[in-house]
Amino acid sequence: MKIVADENIPLAAELFSSFGEVIKVAGRDVTAAQVADADMLIVRSVTPVNQALLEGSQVKFVGTCTIGTDHVDLEYLRQQGIGFSNAPGCNATSVVEYVLSCFAQLWQRHGIEFLSRRIGIIGLGMVGGSLYRRLQAMGVDCVGYDPLIPQDRFDNMGSLTEVLACDIVCLHTPLTTTGDYPSYHMIGESELKLLNKGAVLLNAGRGGVIDNKALLAHLQHQRDLHVILDVFEGEPSIDLRLFPYLEVATPHIAGYSFDGKVTGTSMIFEAACRHFSCDEGKGAEGLIGAASLSHQAQSVLACSEGLYAAIYALTQGVYPVLEDDRRCREALLAAERRGEVAVAFDGLRKNYPERRQWRGLAVETPEALTAAERHVFAALGVSLAGEATGVSQ
Numbered sequence: 382m383k384i385v386a387d388e389n390i391p392l393a394a395e396l397f398s399s400f401g402e403v404i405k406v407a408g409r410d411v412t413a414a415q416v417a418d419a420d421m422l423i424v425r426s427v428t429p430v431n432q433a434l435l436e437g438s439q440v441k442f443v444g445t446c447t448i449g450t451d452h453v454d455l456e457y458l459r460q461q462g463i464g465f466s467n468a469p470g471c472n473a474t475s476v477v478e479y480v481l482s483c484f485a486q487l488w489q490r491h492g493i494e495f496l497s498r499r500i501g502i503i504g505l506g507m508v509g510g511s512l513y514r515r516l517q518a519m520g521v522d523c524v525g526y527d528p529l530i531p532q533d534r535f536d537n538m539g540s541l542t543e544v545l546a547c548d549i550v551c552l553h554t555p556l557t558t559t560g561d562y563p564s565y566h567m568i569g570e571s572e573l574k575l576l577n578k579g580a581v582l583l584n585a586g587r588g589g590v591i592d593n594k595a596l597l598a599h600l601q602h603q604r605d606l607h608v609i610l611d612v613f614e615g616e617p618s619i620d621l622r623l624f625p626y627l628e629v630a631t632p633h634i635a636g637y638s639f640d641g642k643v644t645g646t647s648m649i650f651e652a653a654c655r656h657f658s659c660d661e662g663k664g665a666e667g668l669i670g671a672a673s674l675s676h677q678a679q680s681v682l683a684c685s686e687g688l689y690a691a692i693y694a695l696t697q698g699v700y701p702v703l704e705d706d707r708r709c710r711e712a713l714l715a716a717e718r719r720g721e722v723a724v725a726f727d728g729l730r731k732n733y734p735e736r737r738q739w740r741g742l743a744v745e746t747p748e749a750l751t752a753a754e755r756h757v758f759a760a761l762g763v764s765l766a767g768e769a770t771g772v773s774q
Contacts, residue, residue, distance in 0.1 A: 385416050386423040389731055390446050391642050393423060396650040400657070409617075409727060416440055423649060424452075427727070432457050442656050446645035448472065448507055448636075449587070451556045466652030470507035471645035472636030474740050474762070476585050477512045479635035480551060481761065482702040483583060483609050485693045486629065491607070493581065494689060496521055496757065501544030503567070504554030504586055505530055508636075512551060518760040527554075528562045545572055549581040556587035570595040573606075581607045581628075585635040588612040593620055600626035611635040617726035621717055624710060631705045632713075632729040638700075640738040674698050674744060683745045688754040691747040695763065699739040739763055 382401030386393040387408035394403045406415055409427040416422055417438045424430060426447045431454040435443075442464040445453060450467050458465045487493040500516055502509045505527040513535055516523050524537045526544040544550060554564045568582075569592040576582060584591055593614040600606065600623070609629040613619035616633060624630055654660065674682070678698025685691035696702070709729060716725030740762035746755055759765050 382420045383418060384421040384423060385411070385419040387411075387425050387428065387446075390423060390425060390646055391639065392646050396646060397421070397423065397653070400653070400659075413438065421653060426452050427730075428452060430454060430458075435461070435463070442466075442653055444468075444649035444652055446471065446642065446649050449555050451587070464656040466649055466656070468645040468648040470511075471648055472638070472641035473508045473511040474738055475636045475638035475641035475736075476508045476553070477515050478638070478696075478700060478738055478740070478762075479585060479611065479631075479702060480512055480583060481515075481692070482696040482700050483629050484549075485689075485696040486703060487581060487607060488689045489693050490628070493607070495549060496688070498522075498548035499524065500549040500551065501526065501539075501547030503527070503541070503544055503550065503552045503590075504564075505535060506553065506555070508585075509551070509553035510535070512553065515760065515762065519757050520760075541567075541572070542575060545575040546577065547580070548577065550576065550583070552582075552584040552586045552590055554586045554590050556589050564590050566590070566592040566595075568592065568596075570599070573599045576606060578605045579607070580605075581609070583609040585611040588614040588616055588619075588633075593623065597623050597626070617723040619713075619722065619726060621713055621722065624714070629702060629706045630709050631702070632709050632726050634705060634730060634733055637730070637733050638736045638738045674739075674742060679745060683747055684749075685747045686749045688750060688757060691750060691754075691758055692761065694747075695739060695744070695758075695761065699742065700736055 384397045384400055384403045386397060386403055386405055388405040389408060397403050400421065408425050411428050411434065413434055416434060420439060420441050422440050422443045424445050426449055429452050430443055440463060443458060445467045447467060448469050448471060455465065484495040496519060499522045502513050502523060502525045505513060505525045513523050513525055524539045524544055524547060525535050526539060526541050532538050556565060557563050558565045567590050573595060604626060607628045608626060610627055611631045612633050675698065682691060682694040682698060685694045712725045712729055713722055716722050741764060743764045746765045750758060755765060
């Protein structure tokens with residue numbers, strides 16, 4: 382059996398070699414010739430999987446190591462009898478930790494205390510739902526908007542207008558252009574005007590959910606928002622004119638923790654095993670070690686005075702998101718002068734440094750925290766010495 386896999390999928394060779402020969406290719410440049418004699422195609426979101434790519438091939442199974450499927454023509458696969466699986470929830474924890482890291486930066490920069498703000502979440506699937514539950518466990522007042530799920534799934538659901546009235550608005554929706562509730566340009570000129578002055582707008586879903594031209598025009602005339610973008614319209618050829626107005630700009634890497642990517646690979650491996658009726662084995666179990674916090678970071682955390690200082694110390698010690706922001710701005714602004722923004726954007730993702738999740742990480746209890754604050758801190762997903770987190774995803 383021949384397996385063609387995106388070269389940026391971790392442990393693809395280690396897992397899928399049990400099926401046969403694994404051929405690694407550049408995900409954005411996969412060609413019909415490369416997959417013509419393949420039995421299995423394993424991709425990420427950068428590979429359009431459609432009739433043009435697969436017609437005449439012998440591909441029997443397609444797996445995408447991502448939550449989203451907007452890059453896959455699911456109807457064509459169904460018509461051709463080609464098996465398919467995505468990896469729902471594989472990077473949910475990674476994205477939640479990205480969001481919390483951004484919140485910590487907003488506290489450090491502007492004194493925005495997210496725990497006491499009302500947070501609206503648009504899109505309550507695997508990622509948005511995980512964020513809602515994590516914030517709720519921390520005692521945050523949350524309201525969600527998602528017309529595609531049962532409205533009693535979460536405690537507090539509201540309309541889009543209600544969510545846009547929140548202090549912090551987080552978007553975690555797939556990109557859709559059809560149906561009763563298409564998400565394409567869901568946030569445009571009129572919706573931006575509904576946001577409160579000083580509100581936070583964070584998009585870690587899909588770039589096209591926000592009309593980027595409308596956002597740029599709004600920010601050029603009224604710099605009244607704290608905007609964080611991990612995703613952009615037109616990736617990888619994005620509009621860098623937005624950058625001066627963004628609190629945080631990152632190249633679609635919110636879910637790019639090593640743990641999340643390995644989970645995605647393992648989920649697709651298990652789906653392929655089911656499709657071909659073979660032994661699933663142990664997946665990625667035992668192939669990666671646990672994350673750890675450096676002695677220096679642990680010392681800073683243990684000496685933190687106050688809950689927000691402790692949260693900031695944790696995020697800095699495990700995932701300092703502003704390092705991603707710095708690399709993104711430096712690489713893309715330099716590439717703009719050479720006319721190579723798209724190449725640089727993909728390069729940032731391809732060469733992304735290994736990042737680990739902090740969920741389950743054992744840390745010493747910050748001495749200055751009260752018992753109530755320790756409970757909130759543990760709800761971040763860390764394990765305090767001698768205490769359990771009690772947080773579910």
